[in-house]
Amino acid sequence: MVIKGKDLIHVMESWAPQSLAMKNDRIGLQVGHPESEVKGILLALDITEEIVEEAIQRGANWIIAHHAVIFQPLKDLRTDKPAGRIYKKLLKHDINVYIAHTNLDAAxxxxxxxxxxxxxxxxxxxxxxxQTYRLKKLIVFIPEDHHENVLHAMARAGAGWIGNYSHCTFNLNGTGTFLPREGTNPYIGKKGQLERVKEVRLETVITEDIQDEVVEAMLQSHPYEEPAYDIYPLDLPGKIDGxxxxxxxxxxxxxxxxxxxxxxxxxxxxxxxxxxxxxxxxxxxxxxxxxxxxxxxxxxxxxxxxxxxxxxxxxxxxxxxxxxxxxxxxHHVEHLVLERMGEKLSQFFSQDVPIQVTQVNTDPFQFI
CATH class of the missing domain: 3.40.1390.30 (NIF3 (NGG1p interacting factor 3)-like)
Known part of the structure; x- marks a missing residue:
């Protein structure tokens, strides 16, 4: 299976969205092309000449780093200077560089x-x-025989979290009515006849950042052609990222x-x-x-x-x-996240591309 850079970026940003980054942070794809095939991944804290050389020797054409290789605006690209030599090596060997900085701090x-x-x-x-996300209340009406399926689908998408508790919902049994008209394809009932169905009113809380994903999960798991649901904003503190x-x-x-x-x-x-x-x-x-x-x-x-x-x-x-x-x-203790990064990426790509943590120590300080 061919993995493109955009696939790698999608996985990284599903974990550490760019929206979590602090203002003016230098993150994202800094060198390379999103359509470039991923043949090997090297994980590093910093981008130095030694790191780039390691990527070349280990066959990695993608480097994911925590600290930006381009942080200040470039004044020149002189290859007789250290920074210029790094860029030259990256481009000469078609090595792409993706940065996850304060978004990875907050994730x-x-x-x-x-x-x-x-x-x-x-x-x-x-x-x-x-960043603070507003809380919302989502209410959906579900036929009894599909109640559990819809509840679990919404929970998997992130609905119903209160503190460290998941699947938090309130459920009330009742009777729903509807009359299918011409052009409909009802899951229950017949066209032209008023139908009464035992349904469950499910209420749960969501944060605004996951609203689209939860609604999509609900619609995909719900048996009705046109599910009935409501979403209300709540005057309550929501999820906080930082x-x-x-x-x-x-x-x-x-x-x-x-x-x-x-x-x-x-x-x-x-x-x-x-x-x-x-x-x-x-x-x-x-x-x-x-x-x-x-x-x-x-x-x-x-x-x-x-x-x-x-x-x-x-x-x-x-x-x-x-x-x-x-x-x-x-500062260098941030490198401890690289092992976790490798674990996350291995869930998606380990069978297709090698994922390696750098063996180069880029900490400039030594204790004597």
Missing amino acids: KDGVNDVLCEKLNLQETKPLIPT IGRIGMLPEPVTLKELALKLKEAYRISGLRMVGKGEERVSKVAVLGGSGGRYYPEVKRLGADVYITGDLDHHTALDALAEGLNLLDPG
Whole structure:
């Protein structure tokens, strides 16, 4: 089976839609053509000459990376400079580059969820909201013998989620009436005769971003030629997407104990700690990458410790003065999402194209 770039992009954006990205982020297909055949995929955090060379040697003509290869507007394409050499190699060897950045940070099972899982954080929710979806009520009338089929089809499409509970619906039995006219092809009843049918009124909640998918699932599973259904907007807070996560440890530990656990879980040789090592912590905020500027919001949300990278001297001093502990494992820990990315893509493509995680360490920092 031939896999095209557009197929790969569709799978990536089903997981991490571009709508989740922060404004002006450099994401999507940055080098190449969406119709290019996918012969091999290399997953990486950054795009460097070593990464491109690895893709060439391993037969990968698609690189999916977290950090953009084109971030600032290009002033030139000089091949005697490092950036120009990268572009030359990519084009010469027909290597396509797709970027998933802050959309992958915010996505479910994305960067920040993986970082939280490594620490076994519980009851997590977005740290910095970037998008809120309104809640809606969907009501549909279903003949009794198809009630279960329609309910499960809608749930699979995402309807009926309240917190960590799925398939949340209310069902009420009643009698539906209809009279098939000329040109109809009724599932139940005869043309020209008033029909009475035992039906179930099913009510559930959806978010506006999945409305089309849920309605399509309902229509496809419903036996009626013209199903009756209603959709109402609700004056209630809906689903929130955002970067970072905040949650609870299974049990309180000291800041130093958490730092040592983080060092092992994130597979790093060292980290920076701000705060008293003996202080006990339980509520933890995590933001992969560079998140120092968000520390006031982290403090407002009541976190005991904030885990993020690239912390500067003044941010550390200010956070410490306000009683917020900090752990800085570096920016490069985002690479932990690559394993999850490989798992996701393997569900679709592993039988058709090789999917490989880079063996090149692009972290520029070393602990000595």
